[in-house]
Amino acid sequence: MKNTHRTLVSLSARAVRPLVAAIACAGALSATAPAFAADFDGARIEMTMPFKEGGGTDTWGRFYAPLISEQLPGQPVVVVKNIPGGGSTSGANQFQLRAKPDGRDIFASSGSTMFPYVLGDKRVKYEYKDWTAVLASPTGGVVYISSDLGVKNVAELVKLKDADLKYASQGATSLDLITLLSFEVLGLDVKAVFGMKGRGEARLAFERGEVNIDDQTTSGFIKKVQPLVDEGKAVPLFSWGVLGKDGKIQRDPTFPDLPHFVEAYEMVHGSAPSSERFRAWKSFFVAGYAAQKGLFLPKGTPDDVVQAYQEAASKAVAVPGFKEKAQDVLGDYDQAVGEEARMMFAEAVSMDDEAKGWVINWLNTKYSAGLQSEE
Incomplete structure (x- = not known):
């Protein structure tokens, strides 16, 4: 019995050593990599479009949807959902109320959506200052x-x-x-x-x-x-x-x-x-004009998801041939991504009293x- 006990202890020790090493290795990796990096493999991203099909913003959103999809982790499907009405306030109100902060909901905005907000239109139930901008497209x-x-x-x-x-x-x-x-x-x-x-x-x-x-x-x-x-x-x-x-x-x-x-x-x-x-x-x-169209994430979206979208937008506009492909939709204007886009929208919706x-x-x-x- 004593020999058997020593054998079991010895086997247990040998079994534990690799487990301890694995845990230590995982700990070391966690110090250099994010614990919950965004991944949209198999996900369906819904882009709320507060205009009817075929308009300028709808054309813009449908141009960007596959480009963002290609650059997001997991290459999820990005689907445009048109919710027209109220001069674009209906779709914006619905996004404010229902969008989940997990990266599966994004919003396509236009100047027509920002104007009622700035002017205090009674139809507006959305709050731009709650949302995070990841992309802005200017025109002239x-x-x-x-x-x-x-x-x-x-x-x-x-x-x-x-x-x-x-x-x-x-x-x-x-x-x-x-x-x-x-x-x-x-x-x-x-x-x-x-x-x-x-x-x-x-x-x-x-x-x-x-x-x-x-x-x-x-x-x-x-x-x-x-x-x-x-x-x-x-x-x-x-x-x-x-x-x-x-x-x-x-x-x-x-x-x-x-x-x-x-x-x-x-x-x-x-x-x-x-x-x-x-x-x-x-x-x-x-x-x-300067930030006429934009892509937004809802309030409470985690930093890793925001970063994933920001990187996706940056990569999308940097793909060789992008400017030629975008000529008819975006013109020759540089696209604003991340902090630059947020700066533009902050100025647009922060008019002094x-x-x-x-x-x-x-x-x-x-x-x-x-x-x-x-x-």
Whole structure:
């Protein structure tokens, strides 16, 4: 019996040694690797799209969905779920209420979703400051006038002081708010003609001579307005510009010879803008152009999941041939990922109280917008 006991003890000791070594090895690995690295193998990712199929944001989301899928750990399927309604607030409200913070739910945002939030629209039940941005896509635009007005560039805007200026708009609180605000900041007296169904319809009104000042996004300007410029029928004044990493507005790389909006202001007024109306304009500019579309994760998403998405977005835009593939959807603009995207959205939705109070009062007074005052 004694020999048998010694044999069992000896066997047990030999069996324990590799187990101890394995535990020690695991402990050493845990010091250098995350304990719960994100992995979406076999998962189904749902991208909430607060617009109907076929629109600009839907096209953007469906462009990015397979690219993000390819770069996420486990290469999960990314499915776009369209929830239109309420000017995109319905889908955003549902995401706020139902999205789980496990990386299986993501949200595709647009300036049309940010504007109601910034303006305190009563339909808004979502909180951008709860969400984490992982990707932002900018776009650009140009303001131009009819050559019949006799102005050759933005430096001659003073000639339009007494001109009868008309602008075709979709609505005062639509994305056209940026343009209407720019006229106000510049000191231009422009009459808004509402009822347009889109900027394409507004451009047609310009071509028919029904209005004489207009703006188009980069793609629309290049394809439809540049021919009018070449024919001597339209004169470009300025671009909106792009937001630099330092938070300052810079010239649009697509229109390097055109002054951006801040430069245009300085040319007209002789100094940089700093009023509450300019601060309001800049917030809407960031929301509507500099960070027009974005990808968000819900409140409470773990750091490892956020990091996985951030790395996936970074890898997606760095894939050889990405810019050529993205040309028709994204244009030539650099995509903002991670902290840069978060900085942009933070500025877009953090308008100071003075600027917010001013713009709400201005919209209510000038355009009968019916917005609720903060007071």
